Amino acid sequence: MDEKGVDSIMNILVESRIRLVIADDHEVVREGISAILSHQPDMRVVGMASTGPDAVSLCGRREPDVALLDLHMPQTDGVETIKQIGDVSPQTRIVVVTVYDGDEYVRRAIKAGAISYVLKSAPREDLLLAVRKAHLGLRHLSGGVVDGLAATRGEPVLTPREREVMELIAEGLSNHDVAVALNVTLRTAKAHATSIFRKLVVTDRTQALRVALRRGIVRWM
Amino acid sequence: MDEKGVDSIMNILVESRIRLVIADDHEVVREGISAILSHQPDMRVVGMASTGPDAVSLCGRREPDVALLDLHMPQTDGVETIKQIGDVSPQTRIVVVTVYDGDEYVRRAIKAGAISYVLKSAPREDLLLAVRKAHLGLRHLSGGVVDGLAATRGEPVLTPREREVMELIAEGLSNHDVAVALNVTLRTAKAHATSIFRKLVVTDRTQALRVALRRGIVRWM
Protein backbone atom coordinates (compact mmCIF):
# COMPACT_ATOMS: atom_id res chain seq x y z
CA MET A 1 0.00 0.00 0.00
CA ASP A 2 1.35 3.40 -0.89
CA GLU A 3 1.53 6.48 1.29
CA LYS A 4 -1.66 7.88 -0.08
CA GLY A 5 -3.58 4.71 0.66
CA VAL A 6 -2.41 4.66 4.25
CA ASP A 7 -3.34 8.30 4.61
CA SER A 8 -6.84 7.82 3.33
CA ILE A 9 -7.36 4.82 5.58
CA MET A 10 -6.10 6.86 8.51
CA ASN A 11 -8.49 9.60 7.54
CA ILE A 12 -11.35 7.20 7.39
CA LEU A 13 -10.43 5.86 10.81
CA VAL A 14 -10.21 9.31 12.31
CA GLU A 15 -13.39 10.42 10.66
CA SER A 16 -15.24 7.33 11.78
CA ARG A 17 -14.33 7.81 15.40
CA ILE A 18 -17.18 8.14 17.84
CA ARG A 19 -17.62 11.87 18.31
CA LEU A 20 -18.20 12.73 21.94
CA VAL A 21 -19.41 15.62 24.02
CA ILE A 22 -18.82 15.69 27.78
CA ALA A 23 -20.95 17.76 30.14
CA ASP A 24 -20.17 17.95 33.85
CA ASP A 25 -19.88 20.83 36.27
CA HIS A 26 -16.81 19.34 37.95
CA GLU A 27 -13.66 20.13 36.02
CA VAL A 28 -11.80 17.17 37.46
CA VAL A 29 -14.54 14.86 36.24
CA ARG A 30 -14.55 16.37 32.76
CA GLU A 31 -10.80 15.95 32.61
CA GLY A 32 -11.02 12.42 33.91
CA ILE A 33 -13.62 11.28 31.43
CA SER A 34 -11.80 13.08 28.66
CA ALA A 35 -8.50 11.50 29.67
CA ILE A 36 -9.99 8.03 29.62
CA LEU A 37 -11.95 8.41 26.39
CA SER A 38 -9.54 10.41 24.26
CA HIS A 39 -6.94 7.68 24.63
CA GLN A 40 -9.26 5.29 22.86
CA PRO A 41 -8.46 4.89 19.17
CA ASP A 42 -12.12 4.83 18.20
CA MET A 43 -13.22 7.88 20.14
CA ARG A 44 -12.80 11.59 19.86
CA VAL A 45 -13.93 14.28 22.28
CA VAL A 46 -15.29 17.17 20.23
CA GLY A 47 -16.47 19.40 23.04
CA MET A 48 -17.06 19.89 26.74
CA ALA A 49 -19.61 21.88 28.71
CA SER A 50 -20.13 22.68 32.37
CA THR A 51 -23.82 23.60 32.42
CA GLY A 52 -27.02 22.20 30.98
CA PRO A 53 -27.71 25.04 28.51
CA ASP A 54 -24.10 24.97 27.35
CA ALA A 55 -24.39 21.26 26.77
CA VAL A 56 -27.54 21.74 24.70
CA SER A 57 -26.08 24.44 22.48
CA LEU A 58 -22.84 22.50 22.15
CA CYS A 59 -24.68 19.39 21.02
CA GLY A 60 -26.71 21.54 18.65
CA ARG A 61 -23.54 22.82 17.01
CA ARG A 62 -21.42 19.67 16.99
CA GLU A 63 -24.13 17.04 16.74
CA PRO A 64 -21.98 14.39 18.44
CA ASP A 65 -22.62 10.67 18.25
CA VAL A 66 -22.69 10.34 22.02
CA ALA A 67 -23.12 12.90 24.78
CA LEU A 68 -21.98 12.08 28.31
CA LEU A 69 -24.10 14.04 30.72
CA ASP A 70 -24.09 14.62 34.45
CA LEU A 71 -27.62 14.88 35.80
CA HIS A 72 -26.62 17.21 38.58
CA MET A 73 -25.36 20.58 37.44
CA PRO A 74 -26.04 24.01 38.93
CA GLN A 75 -29.00 25.94 37.50
CA THR A 76 -29.77 22.85 35.47
CA ASP A 77 -32.55 20.34 35.34
CA GLY A 78 -30.87 17.20 34.09
CA VAL A 79 -34.06 15.67 32.70
CA GLU A 80 -34.91 18.87 30.87
CA THR A 81 -31.40 18.99 29.44
CA ILE A 82 -31.77 15.47 28.09
CA LYS A 83 -35.00 16.40 26.34
CA GLN A 84 -33.52 19.55 24.85
CA ILE A 85 -30.49 17.73 23.52
CA GLY A 86 -32.88 15.26 21.93
CA ASP A 87 -34.57 18.19 20.23
CA VAL A 88 -31.51 19.96 18.87
CA SER A 89 -29.57 16.84 17.97
CA PRO A 90 -31.85 13.83 17.58
CA GLN A 91 -29.16 11.42 16.45
CA THR A 92 -27.09 12.03 19.58
CA ARG A 93 -27.21 9.15 22.04
CA ILE A 94 -27.21 10.40 25.61
CA VAL A 95 -25.29 8.53 28.30
CA VAL A 96 -25.93 9.76 31.82
CA VAL A 97 -22.80 9.69 33.99
CA THR A 98 -23.53 10.51 37.59
CA VAL A 99 -23.06 9.61 41.23
CA TYR A 100 -26.72 9.04 41.93
CA ASP A 101 -28.03 5.53 41.80
CA GLY A 102 -31.50 6.32 43.06
CA ASP A 103 -33.86 4.36 40.84
CA GLU A 104 -36.09 7.36 40.27
CA TYR A 105 -33.22 9.26 38.72
CA VAL A 106 -32.58 6.39 36.37
CA ARG A 107 -36.23 5.99 35.52
CA ARG A 108 -36.64 9.67 34.69
CA ALA A 109 -33.42 9.94 32.75
CA ILE A 110 -34.28 6.93 30.62
CA LYS A 111 -37.81 8.18 30.12
CA ALA A 112 -36.50 11.58 29.03
CA GLY A 113 -34.46 9.96 26.31
CA ALA A 114 -31.16 8.83 27.79
CA ILE A 115 -30.02 5.53 26.38
CA SER A 116 -27.63 4.53 29.17
CA TYR A 117 -26.81 5.24 32.77
CA VAL A 118 -23.30 4.87 34.17
CA LEU A 119 -22.14 5.60 37.70
CA LYS A 120 -19.05 7.67 38.32
CA SER A 121 -17.88 4.96 40.66
CA ALA A 122 -18.03 2.38 37.88
CA PRO A 123 -14.78 1.04 36.44
CA ARG A 124 -13.58 2.60 33.20
CA GLU A 125 -14.53 -0.50 31.22
CA ASP A 126 -18.10 0.21 32.09
CA LEU A 127 -17.83 3.72 30.76
CA LEU A 128 -16.11 2.63 27.56
CA LEU A 129 -18.61 -0.14 27.00
CA ALA A 130 -21.52 2.21 27.57
CA VAL A 131 -20.16 4.67 25.01
CA ARG A 132 -19.53 2.02 22.38
CA LYS A 133 -22.90 0.37 22.93
CA ALA A 134 -24.64 3.74 22.93
CA HIS A 135 -23.04 4.50 19.58
CA LEU A 136 -24.65 1.34 18.27
CA GLY A 137 -27.96 2.26 19.83
CA LEU A 138 -27.71 -0.31 22.60
CA ARG A 139 -28.67 0.39 26.17
CA HIS A 140 -26.18 -0.10 29.01
CA LEU A 141 -26.68 0.26 32.75
CA SER A 142 -24.02 0.11 35.44
CA GLY A 143 -24.13 -2.86 37.76
CA GLY A 144 -25.27 -0.93 40.78
CA VAL A 145 -28.00 0.72 38.78
CA VAL A 146 -29.42 -2.56 37.59
CA ASP A 147 -29.46 -3.86 41.15
CA GLY A 148 -31.25 -0.76 42.27
CA LEU A 149 -33.87 -1.10 39.60
CA ALA A 150 -34.32 -4.79 40.25
CA ALA A 151 -34.68 -4.20 43.97
CA THR A 152 -37.53 -1.80 43.43
CA ARG A 153 -39.20 -3.58 40.57
CA GLY A 154 -42.85 -4.14 41.21
CA GLU A 155 -42.82 -1.75 44.12
CA PRO A 156 -45.58 0.82 44.12
CA VAL A 157 -44.79 4.06 42.34
CA LEU A 158 -45.81 7.42 43.73
CA THR A 159 -48.53 9.20 41.78
CA PRO A 160 -47.73 12.70 40.47
CA ARG A 161 -49.71 14.28 43.27
CA GLU A 162 -47.97 12.13 45.84
CA ARG A 163 -44.58 13.05 44.51
CA GLU A 164 -45.62 16.68 44.76
CA VAL A 165 -46.59 16.18 48.38
CA MET A 166 -43.39 14.26 49.01
CA GLU A 167 -41.37 17.18 47.75
CA LEU A 168 -43.12 19.57 50.08
CA ILE A 169 -42.61 17.19 52.98
CA ALA A 170 -38.95 17.04 52.01
CA GLU A 171 -38.81 20.79 52.30
CA GLY A 172 -39.91 20.51 55.88
CA LEU A 173 -43.55 21.53 55.51
CA SER A 174 -46.12 20.23 57.98
CA ASN A 175 -49.29 18.56 56.77
CA HIS A 176 -51.11 21.79 57.35
CA ASP A 177 -48.62 23.80 55.28
CA VAL A 178 -48.73 21.18 52.55
CA ALA A 179 -52.49 21.55 52.47
CA VAL A 180 -52.20 25.33 52.16
CA ALA A 181 -49.53 25.07 49.50
CA LEU A 182 -51.63 22.74 47.41
CA ASN A 183 -54.97 24.43 48.13
CA VAL A 184 -56.53 21.32 49.57
CA THR A 185 -57.84 20.47 53.01
CA LEU A 186 -55.70 19.11 55.80
CA ARG A 187 -57.41 15.73 55.45
CA THR A 188 -56.37 15.42 51.86
CA ALA A 189 -52.81 16.32 52.60
CA LYS A 190 -52.77 13.74 55.35
CA ALA A 191 -54.31 11.15 53.06
CA HIS A 192 -51.53 11.70 50.53
CA ALA A 193 -48.90 11.53 53.24
CA THR A 194 -50.34 8.30 54.57
CA SER A 195 -50.38 6.83 51.10
CA ILE A 196 -46.77 7.88 50.57
CA PHE A 197 -45.68 6.32 53.84
CA ARG A 198 -47.38 3.08 52.92
CA LYS A 199 -45.72 2.95 49.54
CA LEU A 200 -42.29 3.80 50.87
CA VAL A 201 -42.78 1.36 53.75
CA VAL A 202 -41.99 3.91 56.43
CA THR A 203 -43.87 5.17 59.46
CA ASP A 204 -43.19 8.89 59.52
CA ARG A 205 -42.10 11.82 57.38
CA THR A 206 -38.51 11.80 58.58
CA GLN A 207 -38.00 8.26 57.39
CA ALA A 208 -39.89 9.11 54.23
CA LEU A 209 -37.42 11.90 53.55
CA ARG A 210 -34.53 9.48 53.98
CA VAL A 211 -35.98 6.95 51.58
CA ALA A 212 -37.04 9.59 49.09
CA LEU A 213 -33.54 11.03 49.02
CA ARG A 214 -31.91 7.63 48.65
CA ARG A 215 -34.32 6.55 45.93
CA GLY A 216 -34.07 9.84 44.08
CA ILE A 217 -37.76 10.60 44.45
CA VAL A 218 -36.82 14.06 45.58
CA ARG A 219 -33.66 15.81 44.54
CA TRP A 220 -31.16 17.23 46.94
CA MET A 221 -30.34 20.87 46.10
CA MET B 1 26.10 24.16 29.28
CA ASP B 2 26.99 20.61 28.21
CA GLU B 3 24.72 17.63 27.98
CA LYS B 4 25.68 16.34 31.38
CA GLY B 5 24.89 19.66 33.01
CA VAL B 6 21.46 19.78 31.47
CA ASP B 7 20.84 16.23 32.56
CA SER B 8 21.74 16.87 36.15
CA ILE B 9 19.61 19.99 36.28
CA MET B 10 16.73 18.00 34.79
CA ASN B 11 17.29 15.35 37.40
CA ILE B 12 17.23 17.90 40.15
CA LEU B 13 14.03 19.36 38.77
CA VAL B 14 12.36 15.98 38.53
CA GLU B 15 13.56 14.96 41.96
CA SER B 16 12.33 18.20 43.50
CA ARG B 17 8.86 17.82 42.13
CA ILE B 18 6.01 17.75 44.59
CA ARG B 19 5.28 14.06 45.10
CA LEU B 20 1.57 13.37 45.15
CA VAL B 21 -0.81 10.64 46.12
CA ILE B 22 -4.43 10.70 44.95
CA ALA B 23 -7.17 8.82 46.77
CA ASP B 24 -10.70 8.75 45.42
CA ASP B 25 -13.17 5.97 44.85
CA HIS B 26 -14.28 7.37 41.47
CA GLU B 27 -11.92 6.36 38.71
CA VAL B 28 -12.90 9.31 36.53
CA VAL B 29 -12.04 11.68 39.34
CA ARG B 30 -8.69 10.02 39.97
CA GLU B 31 -7.92 10.24 36.28
CA GLY B 32 -9.06 13.84 36.15
CA ILE B 33 -6.98 15.01 39.07
CA SER B 34 -4.06 13.01 37.79
CA ALA B 35 -4.46 14.49 34.31
CA ILE B 36 -4.48 18.01 35.66
CA LEU B 37 -1.63 17.60 38.11
CA SER B 38 0.75 15.42 36.15
CA HIS B 39 0.92 18.03 33.41
CA GLN B 40 2.39 20.45 35.89
CA PRO B 41 6.18 20.67 35.68
CA ASP B 42 6.57 20.83 39.43
CA MET B 43 4.34 17.93 40.32
CA ARG B 44 4.49 14.19 40.10
CA VAL B 45 1.82 11.65 40.93
CA VAL B 46 3.49 8.75 42.72
CA GLY B 47 0.45 6.69 43.53
CA MET B 48 -3.32 6.38 43.54
CA ALA B 49 -5.75 4.60 45.83
CA SER B 50 -9.48 3.98 45.78
CA THR B 51 -10.16 3.21 49.44
CA GLY B 52 -9.17 4.69 52.78
CA PRO B 53 -7.00 1.79 53.96
CA ASP B 54 -5.27 1.65 50.58
CA ALA B 55 -4.55 5.34 50.82
CA VAL B 56 -3.03 4.91 54.26
CA SER B 57 -0.73 2.07 53.28
CA LEU B 58 0.19 3.85 50.06
CA CYS B 59 1.16 6.99 51.95
CA GLY B 60 3.10 4.85 54.40
CA ARG B 61 5.14 3.33 51.57
CA ARG B 62 5.62 6.38 49.34
CA GLU B 63 5.58 9.14 51.97
CA PRO B 64 4.35 11.76 49.49
CA ASP B 65 4.61 15.49 50.03
CA VAL B 66 0.91 15.97 49.46
CA ALA B 67 -2.00 13.55 49.58
CA LEU B 68 -5.28 14.46 47.87
CA LEU B 69 -8.08 12.70 49.65
CA ASP B 70 -11.78 12.28 49.05
CA LEU B 71 -13.68 12.22 52.34
CA HIS B 72 -16.37 9.97 50.98
CA MET B 73 -15.18 6.50 50.07
CA PRO B 74 -16.92 3.17 50.65
CA GLN B 75 -16.07 1.30 53.83
CA THR B 76 -14.03 4.33 54.80
CA ASP B 77 -14.25 6.96 57.50
CA GLY B 78 -12.61 9.99 55.94
CA VAL B 79 -11.67 11.59 59.24
CA GLU B 80 -10.12 8.37 60.48
CA THR B 81 -8.18 8.02 57.24
CA ILE B 82 -6.74 11.50 57.69
CA LYS B 83 -5.56 10.65 61.19
CA GLN B 84 -4.01 7.38 60.06
CA ILE B 85 -2.14 9.00 57.22
CA GLY B 86 -0.83 11.51 59.75
CA ASP B 87 0.45 8.58 61.79
CA VAL B 88 2.18 6.62 59.05
CA SER B 89 3.53 9.61 57.14
CA PRO B 90 3.72 12.69 59.35
CA GLN B 91 5.35 14.95 56.79
CA THR B 92 2.54 14.38 54.26
CA ARG B 93 0.24 17.35 53.91
CA ILE B 94 -3.35 16.26 53.37
CA VAL B 95 -5.61 18.15 50.98
CA VAL B 96 -9.24 17.11 51.11
CA VAL B 97 -10.89 17.12 47.68
CA THR B 98 -14.58 16.49 47.86
CA VAL B 99 -18.07 17.51 46.78
CA TYR B 100 -19.29 18.31 50.28
CA ASP B 101 -19.22 21.88 51.43
CA GLY B 102 -21.04 21.36 54.69
CA ASP B 103 -19.13 23.29 57.30
CA GLU B 104 -19.05 20.41 59.71
CA TYR B 105 -17.18 18.26 57.20
CA VAL B 106 -14.60 20.99 56.83
CA ARG B 107 -14.31 21.50 60.56
CA ARG B 108 -13.77 17.81 61.22
CA ALA B 109 -11.36 17.31 58.36
CA ILE B 110 -9.23 20.25 59.45
CA LYS B 111 -9.36 19.14 63.05
CA ALA B 112 -8.25 15.63 62.07
CA GLY B 113 -5.15 17.04 60.42
CA ALA B 114 -6.04 18.08 56.88
CA ILE B 115 -4.32 21.28 55.85
CA SER B 116 -6.65 22.27 53.04
CA TYR B 117 -10.10 21.69 51.67
CA VAL B 118 -10.93 21.97 47.98
CA LEU B 119 -14.25 21.33 46.29
CA LYS B 120 -14.48 19.14 43.23
CA SER B 121 -16.47 21.90 41.59
CA ALA B 122 -13.63 24.37 42.08
CA PRO B 123 -11.63 25.48 39.04
CA ARG B 124 -8.33 23.75 38.43
CA GLU B 125 -6.40 26.80 39.56
CA ASP B 126 -7.85 26.29 42.99
CA LEU B 127 -6.65 22.71 43.06
CA LEU B 128 -3.18 23.58 41.83
CA LEU B 129 -2.87 26.45 44.28
CA ALA B 130 -4.00 24.26 47.14
CA VAL B 131 -1.39 21.63 46.30
CA ARG B 132 1.44 24.14 46.00
CA LYS B 133 0.46 25.97 49.16
CA ALA B 134 0.02 22.69 51.01
CA HIS B 135 3.52 21.71 49.99
CA LEU B 136 4.71 24.90 51.65
CA GLY B 137 2.64 24.18 54.71
CA LEU B 138 0.05 26.84 53.94
CA ARG B 139 -3.66 26.34 54.35
CA HIS B 140 -6.04 26.85 51.42
CA LEU B 141 -9.82 26.65 51.35
CA SER B 142 -12.06 26.78 48.30
CA GLY B 143 -14.22 29.88 47.95
CA GLY B 144 -17.49 28.16 48.66
CA VAL B 145 -16.01 26.54 51.72
CA VAL B 146 -14.89 29.84 53.20
CA ASP B 147 -18.35 31.29 52.65
CA GLY B 148 -19.89 28.31 54.34
CA LEU B 149 -17.65 28.66 57.36
CA ALA B 150 -18.19 32.40 57.57
CA ALA B 151 -21.94 31.99 57.33
CA THR B 152 -22.00 29.72 60.35
CA ARG B 153 -19.39 31.51 62.39
CA GLY B 154 -20.65 32.38 65.83
CA GLU B 155 -23.64 30.12 65.39
CA PRO B 156 -24.26 27.69 68.21
CA VAL B 157 -22.48 24.37 67.89
CA LEU B 158 -24.11 21.08 68.78
CA THR B 159 -22.68 19.37 71.82
CA PRO B 160 -21.35 15.83 71.34
CA ARG B 161 -24.47 14.38 72.89
CA GLU B 162 -26.67 16.52 70.71
CA ARG B 163 -24.83 15.45 67.60
CA GLU B 164 -25.33 11.86 68.69
CA VAL B 165 -29.06 12.46 69.05
CA MET B 166 -29.11 14.29 65.72
CA GLU B 167 -27.60 11.27 64.01
CA LEU B 168 -30.26 8.99 65.43
CA ILE B 169 -32.96 11.42 64.38
CA ALA B 170 -31.41 11.43 60.93
CA GLU B 171 -31.76 7.66 60.86
CA GLY B 172 -35.45 8.09 61.31
CA LEU B 173 -35.72 7.16 65.00
CA SER B 174 -38.56 8.59 67.07
CA ASN B 175 -37.84 10.34 70.35
CA HIS B 176 -38.81 7.17 72.14
CA ASP B 177 -36.39 5.06 70.10
CA VAL B 178 -33.64 7.63 70.57
CA ALA B 179 -34.18 7.38 74.31
CA VAL B 180 -33.94 3.59 74.18
CA ALA B 181 -30.87 3.70 71.97
CA LEU B 182 -29.08 6.07 74.35
CA ASN B 183 -30.37 4.50 77.55
CA VAL B 184 -31.98 7.68 78.76
CA THR B 185 -35.56 8.66 79.46
CA LEU B 186 -37.92 10.00 76.87
CA ARG B 187 -37.79 13.42 78.50
CA THR B 188 -34.06 13.60 78.07
CA ALA B 189 -34.25 12.62 74.43
CA LYS B 190 -36.90 15.24 73.90
CA ALA B 191 -34.83 17.84 75.73
CA HIS B 192 -31.88 17.15 73.44
CA ALA B 193 -34.11 17.30 70.41
CA THR B 194 -35.59 20.61 71.52
CA SER B 195 -32.11 21.99 72.08
CA ILE B 196 -31.03 20.82 68.63
CA PHE B 197 -34.04 22.40 66.97
CA ARG B 198 -33.35 25.68 68.73
CA LYS B 199 -29.71 25.69 67.63
CA LEU B 200 -30.52 24.76 64.05
CA VAL B 201 -33.37 27.27 64.02
CA VAL B 202 -35.97 24.75 62.90
CA THR B 203 -39.28 23.61 64.32
CA ASP B 204 -39.30 19.87 63.73
CA ARG B 205 -37.11 16.86 63.05
CA THR B 206 -37.74 16.80 59.32
CA GLN B 207 -36.39 20.30 58.91
CA ALA B 208 -33.58 19.45 61.31
CA LEU B 209 -32.60 16.56 59.05
CA ARG B 210 -32.49 18.89 56.06
CA VAL B 211 -30.28 21.41 57.81
CA ALA B 212 -28.07 18.73 59.32
CA LEU B 213 -27.48 17.17 55.91
CA ARG B 214 -26.75 20.49 54.27
CA ARG B 215 -24.42 21.58 57.05
CA GLY B 216 -22.65 18.25 57.19
CA ILE B 217 -23.62 17.63 60.80
CA VAL B 218 -24.69 14.15 59.81
CA ARG B 219 -23.19 12.19 56.97
CA TRP B 220 -25.25 10.81 54.13
CA MET B 221 -24.51 7.08 53.51
Next chain:
DNA sequence: CGCCGCCTCCCCCCTTCGGGTGATGACAAA
Protein backbone atom coordinates in the same frame (compact mmCIF):
# COMPACT_ATOMS: atom_id res chain seq x y z
C1' DC C 1 -14.37 29.69 95.36
C1' DG C 2 -18.38 30.77 92.23
C1' DC C 3 -20.08 30.59 87.62
C1' DC C 4 -21.35 28.31 83.53
C1' DG C 5 -22.23 24.73 80.22
C1' DC C 6 -23.53 20.01 79.64
C1' DC C 7 -26.31 16.12 80.66
C1' DT C 8 -29.83 14.32 82.97
C1' DC C 9 -34.61 14.24 84.55
C1' DC C 10 -39.26 16.10 85.74
C1' DC C 11 -43.76 18.75 85.30
C1' DC C 12 -47.84 20.60 82.35
C1' DC C 13 -49.91 21.73 77.97
C1' DC C 14 -51.11 21.84 73.33
C1' DT C 15 -50.30 20.66 68.49
C1' DT C 16 -49.21 17.61 65.10
C1' DC C 17 -48.85 13.24 63.27
C1' DG C 18 -50.31 8.92 61.58
C1' DG C 19 -53.50 4.74 61.39
C1' DG C 20 -57.99 2.82 60.55
C1' DT C 21 -62.03 3.13 57.91
C1' DG C 22 -64.87 4.95 54.71
C1' DA C 23 -66.80 7.80 50.99
C1' DT C 24 -67.23 10.81 46.76
C1' DG C 25 -66.66 12.16 41.80
C1' DA C 26 -63.58 12.05 37.71
C1' DC C 27 -61.43 9.71 34.35
C1' DA C 28 -59.26 6.01 31.79
C1' DA C 29 -58.67 1.38 30.58
C1' DA C 30 -60.51 -3.20 29.87
Next chain:
DNA sequence: TTTGTCATCACCCGAAGGGGGGAGGCGGCG
Protein backbone atom coordinates in the same frame (compact mmCIF):
# COMPACT_ATOMS: atom_id res chain seq x y z
C1' DT D 1 -70.29 -1.21 31.47
C1' DT D 2 -67.41 -2.58 34.85
C1' DT D 3 -63.25 -2.10 36.96
C1' DG D 4 -59.57 0.45 38.56
C1' DT D 5 -56.87 4.32 39.92
C1' DC D 6 -56.53 8.89 41.38
C1' DA D 7 -57.61 12.83 44.04
C1' DT D 8 -60.48 14.69 47.16
C1' DC D 9 -62.67 14.85 51.79
C1' DA D 10 -64.42 13.05 56.33
C1' DC D 11 -64.46 11.07 61.37
C1' DC D 12 -62.29 9.06 65.48
C1' DC D 13 -58.36 8.34 68.31
C1' DG D 14 -54.03 7.12 70.22
C1' DA D 15 -49.31 8.25 69.80
C1' DA D 16 -45.73 11.25 69.11
C1' DG D 17 -43.81 15.72 68.78
C1' DG D 18 -42.69 20.12 70.58
C1' DG D 19 -42.75 24.51 73.82
C1' DG D 20 -42.46 26.27 78.41
C1' DG D 21 -40.52 26.08 82.76
C1' DG D 22 -37.56 24.07 86.41
C1' DA D 23 -33.89 21.36 88.85
C1' DG D 24 -29.94 18.53 90.33
C1' DG D 25 -25.17 16.67 89.52
C1' DC D 26 -20.82 17.34 87.40
C1' DG D 27 -16.82 19.16 85.37
C1' DG D 28 -14.11 23.02 83.63
C1' DC D 29 -12.43 27.62 84.12
C1' DG D 30 -11.57 32.27 85.60
